[in-house]
Amino acid sequence: MTDRLVGCVQKEEGLVIPDDWPGYNLELFNYPEHYRGDIESVLIPHGVIMNRIECLARDILEEIGHHTLMVLCVLKGGYKFCSDLVDSIKSQSRSTNRQLTTRVEFIRLKSYLNDRSTEDLHIIGPEDLSIFKGKAIVDTGKTMKALLQHVKMFQPKAVKVAGLLVKRIPKGSETLPDYVGFVIPNRFVVGYALDYNEYFRDLNHICVISETGKQKYKV
Amino acid sequence: MASYLEILDDDQGHELSLFCVPKHYEEDLDSVIIPNGLIKDRTERLARDIVRDMGGHHIVALCVLKGGYKFFADLMDYIKALNQNSDKSVPLTVDFIRLKSYSNDQSTNCVKVIGGDELSALAGKDIVETGRTMETLLSLLNECNPKMVKVASLLVKRTPRSSGYRPDYIGFEVPDKFLVGYALDYNEYFRDLSHICILSDRAKEKYKV
Numbered sequence: 184m185t186d187r188l189v190g191c192v193q194k195e196e197g198l199v200i201p202d203d204w205p206g207y208n209l210e211l212f213n214y215p216e217h218y219r220g221d222i223e224s225v226l227i228p229h230g231v232i233m234n235r236i237e238c239l240a241r242d243i244l245e246e247i248g249h250h251t252l253m254v255l256c257v258l259k260g261g262y263k264f265c266s267d268l269v270d271s272i273k274s275q276s277r278s279t280n281r282q283l284t285t286r287v288e289f290i291r292l293k294s295y296l297n298d299r300s301t302e303d304l305h306i307i308g309p310e311d312l313s314i315f316k317g318k319a320i321v322d323t324g325k326t327m328k329a330l331l332q333h334v335k336m337f338q339p340k341a342v343k344v345a346g347l348l349v350k351r352i353p354k355g356s357e358t359l360p361d362y363v364g365f366v367i368p369n370r371f372v373v374g375y376a377l378d379y380n381e382y383f384r385d386l387n388h389i390c391v392i393s394e395t396g397k398q399k400y401k402v
Numbered sequence: 403m404a405s406y407l408e409i410l411d412d413d414q415g416h417e418l419s420l421f422c423v424p425k426h427y428e429e430d431l432d433s434v435i436i437p438n439g440l441i442k443d444r445t446e447r448l449a450r451d452i453v454r455d456m457g458g459h460h461i462v463a464l465c466v467l468k469g470g471y472k473f474f475a476d477l478m479d480y481i482k483a484l485n486q487n488s489d490k491s492v493p494l495t496v497d498f499i500r501l502k503s504y505s506n507d508q509s510t511n512c513v514k515v516i517g518g519d520e521l522s523a524l525a526g527k528d529i530v531e532t533g534r535t536m537e538t539l540l541s542l543l544n545e546c547n548p549k550m551v552k553v554a555s556l557l558v559k560r561t562p563r564s565s566g567y568r569p570d571y572i573g574f575e576v577p578d579k580f581l582v583g584y585a586l587d588y589n590e591y592f593r594d595l596s597h598i599c600i601l602s603d604r605a606k607e608k609y610k611v
Contacts, residue, residue, distance in 0.1 A: 197420070198416060198417075198420050207407060208405075208407075210405060211405060211406070211407045211444060211447060212443055212444065212446075212447050213443070213446045213447045213450055228439065228440050228443040228444075229439065229443055230437065230438065230439020230440050230441070230442045230443040231437050231439045231440050231443075232439065233439045234421055234422070234437045234438055234439040234440075234597070235420065235421070237421075237422050238420060238421055238422050241422055388443070
């Protein structure tokens, strides 16, 4: 059974990116040549992602930094977020003399086709799960709900969800992650391990894909 | 015409609590206007543009202390990484000079230049406000007959007091507010802040000379 702390401090909901914000011009940044023309704009530069992750890591350490941390990474889209988050947690905990053991496990969820969220949810991965997880994007929240139920079956001491991105959508979920990096508009984004049919995972920044890109890499 | 990332006049910046900020400055800042990560990303692109334009000539990178030191260090790191990873590379040497032209938050008219030996090519300055300091420096540099001089500035301020001078490489164009952090100081404070932030009025009084 998981205990919920009553009366905890109201956290800020993450860095909010408004709907009408067009993003930065791609030409102001460094990016792989092979994606020229495939990207509309840069929504979140890599450096800002890293700064925000540093802050999430600090918050996580403050709240649950005295337990053994078991990090569950949701592949493939979560791999960079998980890796950078764990690095930041470890580096900050090193400088505070804290004794914190961190372990990482991986599972795989598949629920997107092209840029649509499908209803099917496949979970592939280890049977024995406990505490923490890192997911790349919380979209409908259905995926996260299903995963949370799955994890709770193993009776962890506490379960927290860290989501790098939360989308603002009309039929949005009530299940918000405990730690949120950014709240973004309802657009399809790529980069920083988020893909469009397996492309764009090798792009550092989180970007909005262009029409050219959508057609070029369509399944 | 140099491209730049524009920070609008009405940009309020981000909440301090969304970023890691040193505890001793928490009460002194209004908001984070340019996160350190964004500065690094933009600098990485400037490094690529500079190496492309320098056309294989030996670069002497001139750092304008103290405010320019972080921008200079990060820019050099990115240029060095490019040098290490490509087939063509360019020799790079460094030098440092010091200009003093601010007191409290007002730009004064005197410009003092201290230090530096053989000067040529690239000058890295942190902020171009009126442009007068830069123009003074450039005329000094030109006396040494360099092959080419380029100026890279992390920030350019939108201000009516500007002389119209534009650097060759610009990171960001910013509003006419007093900014601190990333080696930009207010009477020597705030250089140890990694993001560029807007200084609160309270702090202007607190750290006044």
